[in-house]
Amino acid sequence: MGHEQFEEALPLYAIGALERAERQALEPHLLTGCASCHAALKQYRAVAGLLPYGLPLTDAPPTLKARVMAAVAHGSTPDNSQATLQSRPGPERSASRFFWPSLNWAPSPDFALLLVLLLAGTGMYALSVKWQIATEMEQRQRVETTLQEESARLALLQRRIAEQEQTLAGLRSQLDQKVGDLNEVRNTLTHREAEMGQLRKLVAQQEQEATILRKALAQRDEISVFLRSPSVKVISLAGSAAAKSAGALLLYDPDSKKAFFYAFNMPPLVERKTYQLWAILDKPVSAGTFTTDPGHKSRLVIRNIPELARATKFAVSLEPEGGRPQPTGEIYLVGQL
Secondary structure: OOHHHHHHHHHHHOOOOOOHHHHHHHHHHOOOOOHHHHHHHHHHHHHHHHHHHOOOOOOOOOHHHHHHHHHHHHHHHHHHHHHHHHHOOEEEHHHHHHHOOOOOOOOOOHHHHHHHHHHHHHHHHHHHHHHHHHHHHHHHHHHHHHHHHHHHHHHHHHHHHHHHHHHHHHHHHHHHHHHHHHHHHHHHHHHHHHHHHHHHHHHHHHHHHHHHHHHHHHHHHHHHHHOOOOOEEEEEEEEEOOOOOOEEEEEOOOOOEEEEEEOOOOOOOOOEEEEEEEEEOOOOEEEEEOOOOOOEEEEEEOOOOOOHHOOOOEEEEEEEEOOOOOOOOOEEEEEOO
């Protein structure tokens, strides 16, 4: 239930007409000490105490007066009438009898029944009011008892919290000390990691150099086998105006359709650029792309080009990274048979 629903349930709770489930939901909220709900409940209970006085009056039956008068007339005796006629009262007595008629008559059963009903109704109303008051007092006592229990429980929780805070302070002090020790270990570990990083770089560099050496050895072995072939031809490529000091050798075997290309003094490549070797027949045919090493040298092994045996001219151009189907850049090397 929300706070608005609690406020709507307060009037019925004040007169004891709230359903049990709703009452069980409302009373824990009252135990939290909500000031607005307690103030409203106090006002509702004050109004509930005045509700019995606002009950509507019920009209008497139309025949009640006639029956009462008939009972009074029937209850008067002749002797009393004669005594009344013979005794001539004075003016004071006559006025008194005018305003206060003689009550010397016997009550009828109907009148007695009416009195009994009135007394019974009054008694039942009094019992109802008493029961409501007792119920409210019981509920109030129960709420006050619960409040006292909750207050005691809250005090106990506060003491426990204080103890826990004290314990936590001690643990925090120990933690600070451990953190200091951990920082020293972390600094040492950072230093070791820096050393390990340098060692990894050295190892990676050595592995890279070893890979380059392995490739160079593999190419050397392949070139050694390649050069022993009697059908190998050699073509020299000279540098163009864009690379006057550059040069290259192309060794190719028409029988195996393999070739080895070696270039030197090549200008360094800019970003996203590559060199591309072309075998020129009727039109240029790509023989592969290559880059330069730190010594401005380049090596390229061509393993299978069917048109290589018919090529009479070769060239190297500067192309975008990945190469192009046809030359688009400036020519750096050129040579022919």
